[in-house]
Amino acid sequence: MRHAVVVTHARLRDTSVLVREAVEQLKRAGFDVKVVDSLKPPIFGNPSPAVDDDTEIVVVLGGDGTILGAAELVYDSGIPILGVNLGHVGFLAEFESFQLSEAISRVADQDYSIDERRLASVSVTSPDGKRTISDWALNDITVQQEEHDHMIELSIGVDGVEASSFSCDGVIVSTPTGSTAYAFSAGGPIIWPDVQALQLIPLAAHALFTRPMVIGEHSCFFIDVLPDSLTAGWICCDGRRKMRLEHGSRTTVQLSPLTIRLASLSGVPFTNRLVTKFDLPSVSLRQHSRLEERKRENMIASECSRRSTGEHTDELDSRQRPANRVNSEDAVDDDEYDGLTDWRACGSN
Numbered sequence: 001m002r003h004a005v006v007v008t009h010a011r012l013r014d015t016s017v018l019v020r021e022a023v024e025q026l027k028r029a030g031f032d033v034k035v036v037d038s039l040k041p042p043i044f045g046n047p048s049p050a051v052d053d054d055t056e057i058v059v060v061l062g063g064d065g066t067i068l069g070a071a072e073l074v075y076d077s078g079i080p081i082l083g084v085n086l087g088h089v090g091f092l093a094e095f096e097s098f099q100l101s102e103a104i105s106r107v108a109d110q111d112y113s114i115d116e117r118r119l120a121s122v123s124v125t126s127p128d129g130k131r132t133i134s135d136w137a138l139n140d141i142t143v144q145q146e147e148h149d150h151m152i153e154l155s156i157g158v159d160g161v162e163a164s165s166f167s168c169d170g171v172i173v174s175t176p177t178g179s180t181a182y183a184f185s186a187g188g189p190i191i192w193p194d195v196q197a198l199q200l201i202p203l204a205a206h207a208l209f210t211r212p213m214v215i216g217e218h219s220c221f222f223i224d225v226l227p228d229s230l231t232a233g234w235i236c237c238d239g240r241r242k243m244r245l246e247h248g249s250r251t252t253v254q255l256s257p258l259t260i261r262l263a264s265l266s267g268v269p270f271t272n273r274l275v276t277k278f279d280l281p282s283v284s285l286r287q288h289s290r291l292e293e294r295k296r297e298n299m300i301a302s303e304c305s306r307r308s309t310g311e312h313t314d315e316l317d318s319r320q321r322p323a324n325r326v327n328s329e330d331a332v333d334d335d336e337y338d339g340l341t342d343w344r345a346c347g348s349n
Helices: 010-015 017-028 064-073 097-108 270-277 285-318 340-346
Strands: 002-007 031-036 055-062 081-085 113-125 132-137 140-145 152-158 161-168 170-174 197-203 213-216 220-225 233-237 241-245 250-264
Touching (some): 002 064, 055 064, 161 197, 170 220, 197 250
Parallel strands (some): 002 031, 055 081
Antiparallel strands (some): 113 250, 152 220, 233 241
């Protein structure tokens, strides 16, 4: 018997036809199916619940947040995840909702490849250096202020060497996978998934040097909450697992040797997904402006032609009927003035 796990939201399980269809199609393909609709995040540093070892694949019906929750279920197991987007952008999802049947068919035939996504490992050391708690992230790790009415004062460095210190709202350390998420919104660069790197992006830093920094796979970032900071901090992995950071604590982040395995069915280059998901323009702004201007000109020409034909018809009709006296009831209403400016422009052509 083959085993599959379907991960989704509780509200989708109760209301979405797609969830029921996915479960039924997997069963018809010979899978024993378990549905998980509760993804409560564990405490920072604590192990997550895991799927059974004999699970062949985890099918996620939802958005990127649901996929991040599913990643906790397969951490360090090698079990692949297939995402079907029922959310908004769905950058981690391989298929859109209308492609559900094709996705299930490909899973049943094991007709997919594996995209290995490197994780980031993070360790938090207490101010006295006696206690260290570790966790991981697929997308990103954020360090932010505990009290939002104060900026947090941080020192950041690479490979044990301090690079800068400043007051800020926090910093984001992102994997290449997470470079299209929070890090992208904060002004960080997009990093292709096969690049072995991490980036750090300051959030609203009060300093002159606040550019993103990118390091290679053999380096590591450290982030210290300064002892005299006006507020303590919070650390959060993938927007889910959180912990308070005391004054004087140190957070260290580096690439992990572990990966999350994403099932890939299309073989489409990352650039195609980038253009599609972000709806990027394929022409320059100037060229786009020219195309829009031509579109307006064509609309005006079409309107001119339509009105010219209509006037010719009215002239022929007027020869066959007596003229009517125009009174106040025959006044032209406002709707007949639509496009008046464009019509006047026709007279100069």
